[in-house]
Amino acid sequence: MLISHNACSVTTSFCLTGIPGLESLHIWLSIPFGSMYLVAVVGNMSILAMVRVERSLHQPMYFFLCMLAVIDLVLSTSTMPKLLGIFWFGAGEIGLNACLIQMFLIHCFATVESGIFLAMAFDRYVAICDPLHHTSVLTHAVVGRLGLAALLRGVLYIGPLPLMIRLRLPFYRTQIIAHSYCEHMAVVTLACGDTRVNNLYGMGIGFLVLILDSLAITASYVMIFRTVMGLATPEARVKTLGTCGSHICAILVFYIPIAVSSLTHRFGHHVPPHIHILLANFYLLIPPILNPVVYAVRTKQIRERLLHILKARTQLT
Template structure:
């Protein structure tokens, strides 16, 4: 670290605390966090394998599900190996470049995931409100372009965050980040100098992604429910809504933890720091764990294929 005055310095690395206030329990905390990470990896890899092997799942909805699985693997892998290294080995040191890279991957792929949920809502809208055109509109090429658009949006929105920190905020009061990973605001609050641009940009991106995407998804489901209510029989309505159940559950699993974590961070000034950090980790772990479970339970083809593989593996050779 190069010191320029008594208060501010240029760090060569940062120091991640892990879970503040629970340092003595880090080894024990590694058990649930390591288990959750293992479940997330196994679950999402299983979903990718199921969709690849089962030709009946080669449909837009399940291609989007594969995109979600890849995103969830990236999100959990961006944070959990480093967190487990902190828990097990006390490897708290992280280089500035590595910190900014981790920040980019976390926020970028959270943004991409929101975009994929929006694309899935569009898929459900077309499938229910204009079913005759569904296969014409949602071709494999269109699905690929929607996924690419979500990725490019994430890169364009989040790319400036680490760049602005690197270019505008070279000086820091301390190297110690009271967090388990390089979250944007956790780093910015340590910086010397004017951080208003970084704060406003971060809040603006949060508004664009969470608020506008959730409003667009809500609007699509309002139209879907109106179309469903126009169906002739309760059985037809129930069956049609059942095709949206997995998507609705996945949306709630994604947005609720983020909303709770964000509100606690912004307004929960009396909440203990360890609660903030635990919530911030859970919102990166809960969707990767629960998304495969939700789709495996609610999707007959995935469930049957998985049971077939498990039964085949259990048979004596």
């Protein structure tokens, strides 16, 4: 609903367009998007179930992996059901409060995921550079506190975003959000009035999270590689680095789509709008799909447990 105020209006709801420019293909796009969402849910639920029942996986790395699985479920579920509703039923309307909640969940849990990757890098650093103290340093309580710290950081960093929109930007030029979900800048660009504070805060948080976290992760791996290069034999080096393989793959899967989407959004002015939106959706879908696959393929314990379950079910049938 709009309440007129000169050229701008107070709105109590918005309308999400889905993938602008590809409206005629929405029903077909729902097939790959729905399939990817299903794979993400099944994959991450499987990881949670396997770690829960397999006592040999009750280690810091796998507890962090469970945190990633929960985060990925929240990220994908906060966007995909609504997107599929747009594709199937044209249900693009979303209330202002629901839009702000969706915005908070997306940006908060993306921030939390970055924090968990940083905690996992610390786990790999201690495991390789100080292996004798790994179990005493990264106890279950410490792992829990690191996860809680990542969550609190996400809430503190992202909490002001929807609050600033609610309190500072009551008037909008249009209700139409040319996006498939309530992304921060997609909403702010519709607002009337001074949006510089919102823009600067959003950019500042992006710098703190993506740049500083990635620098800290890089620093931890520099120290890890220095330690690995000091090992006596090539076989020992390869075996030790192999324990980091899953984490490195998961980091690349998380940061590369975000970096590509952000760079395209800010500098790709000649890129068609539907490419922007597709990239923005892929960076919320690709990590939830690939994280379970990466860890299932590269982690011996998870792979063996998964094969055992599949073998048992085959025998039952």
